[in-house]
Amino acid sequence: MPSAGDQMMAELVDAIGADAAYLLARKLGGTTIYVPRRVGDHHPLRIALGLEIAAKLSAWYGGGRLSIPKQPERRARVRELRRVSSLTVAGIALETGYSERQVYRLLREPDDRQQDLFADRQT
Structure with a gap:
């Protein structure tokens, strides 16, 4: 049975692609971060992922708190x-x-x- 982290990683891969999901986990894994509906210039997600991928993540999970898996x-x-x-x-x-x-x-x-x-x- 997959762990909660594995399930969240699978959802992230579906939402933003494997490379971006693993980059997010490498940079911010183990943290919980608020995903705004619109990512500003200085938001950690935009800094970690770039505008295009941060916008994709925002469209998928905007308005919620995302626990980013690291394992x-x-x-x-x-x-x-x-x-x-x-x-x-x-x-x-x-x-x-x-x-x-x-x-x-x-x-x-x-x-x-x-x-x-x-x-x-x-x-």
Whole structure:
């Protein structure tokens, strides 16, 4: 069963796209922020995401308080660092704030964001 953070991340991905959702989680994850109906020039959402994406988020959630998840982004960051860097597990742990044991566990789990290449294949 997905966590509340995973569910919110999925909703954010649907609303503003995966790249923007993970950028938002990286920059403001773990906070609750008021999403105005119209984002001003100096609002943290506009600073973090830019005008176009902040406006999309405002159209979707404007007038409410949004709890921005950070765990799904942190888990994705572990996998990304393992894939594109020469960091050791200890280095990844230091970079992400996880313990080495947690990094090993996360690297063993399937990545839900990866597409199944054979999902639509007819047998």
